[in-house]
Amino acid sequence: MSGEHAPRLHPQTDAEAGAGGNIRAGERRQAILKAVRANGAASVAELAARFDVTYQTIRRDLRTLETEGLLQKGFGGAFASPGVAHHTHDERHAVGVAVKRRLVLALEEFLTPGATIFVGLGTTFDSLHEVLARHPGVLIATPNLEVAHSCALKTDATVYVYGGYVRNKDSSVLTVADESRHRFKFDLAVIGASAIDRDGVVQEFDPMEVELVRAILPHSRQVILMAHDEKFGRRAPHVVTQLADVDVLITNGDPKERFDDPAVLAGLRVIALD
Template sequence: MSGETAPRLRAAGDSAPGEGGRPADRRQAILEAVRTHGAASVAELAARFDVTYQTIRRDLRTLEDQGLLHKGFGGAFASPGVAHHTHDERHTIQVAVKRQLVAALEEFLVPGATIFVGLGTTFDSLHEILARHPGVLIATPNLEVAHSCALKTDATVYVYGGYVRNKDSSVLTIADDSRQRFKFDVAVIGASAIDREGTVQEFDPMEVDLVRSILPHARQVILVAHSEKFERRAPHVVTQLANVDVLITNGDPAIRFDDPATLAALRVITLD
């Protein structure tokens, strides 16, 4: 991990300092913290449990050996294939706002378009507007999008193959020639976090790998993100806003960035 200070992990029900507890209990708490926040530093965990850095490093090594997380320099990251929040948890967040954000995609759904749709519950309602636009091809690792568009529209739907993330509707794809199969008119992506430097981030490196491989094959890249995604942090970089053509969001995104020029090169569509 970088030298950046990790987010505070203390929450209701957390152990207080000095309560390192049994190793098994401490490791379970460490795992829950990493999964909740996407990453955690050794220093933060050592302070929380009032144990030495060496103890935390041993805990992280044990959890990594069990395939439950990934150790990094100075900390740990959530293991690929583990959802930061389950689909059901995320599905109920900002439902009305997400539907409005997706509705703003309608102008880009021209007949015969080839469109990549990324992961995330933001796109669960895409079929509602896609039904009005015939002849579209959708390529996606998003099982919810694939299912609803295949059953409720006349779109041709292509699903990337791989592992289904536990308690989620996301396919964590395996790199193969299918990633170069299409030239996309539009690539529509979401984000787990967008920091003040304009870095688009995700928690799962397997999810990042697919999106990175798709973006060079898209004529236009559209990022759809509700306001709560700004100023969050996640460990893996997807792209920079400088590489995005259109940002669809709610609220005023300009106040979210240190450099006013961050949004200068892209079109911003905001909800009323």
């Protein structure tokens, strides 16, 4: 996030007393919340410039939103709050359905009978049961309730669900750290991402989501990242892993121009769907 060296802007716009001021403050806080959730994070300086108010006003807004559990204050800015979906499951499911199905179909060559597979969060994996139905004896371990439900009902896979809190308006389990994270040795870990930065860093919005994936990856023989091309160049605050630690990238389109250094993709098998 950018620093806080810009001058204060128009203190006269900060008045929040009276009915009119309270309405303005409420509307501004909703807009701040929307901006933070859209980008994963925002600095005080950026928000002050955007809404033409002082840093003190933005800090008060952030304190209020943090008290309500809607975001997290950090040094010089704010982050999307853990446990709050960046977009609801239904909103994300409706985006790029055909592309997501094609990405999942590309996974088929890696599936073997009796494999033990970790499946991460995200609507990209909603159609996984269609592929698994052709591969008997698979064990699926996942915090993804949509995957668990469809695979349990529509395939003969054994399904293990990690325990924790169900994220509001979503099908994601935000897992509690316990011994279950070390229960399996995975043949495959199939993960998604909220964002992939130009330096090859794989990122997520929710730190509670990140912790499980970080714990799983060292126990996986092969790591497969599935990402819609819209995920490249996005920003999110929490680091999951680096592309250097991924074995296979499945995406649509050619990702080469998405990175500042093409060497980011060195040693990584890329399956780029047309």
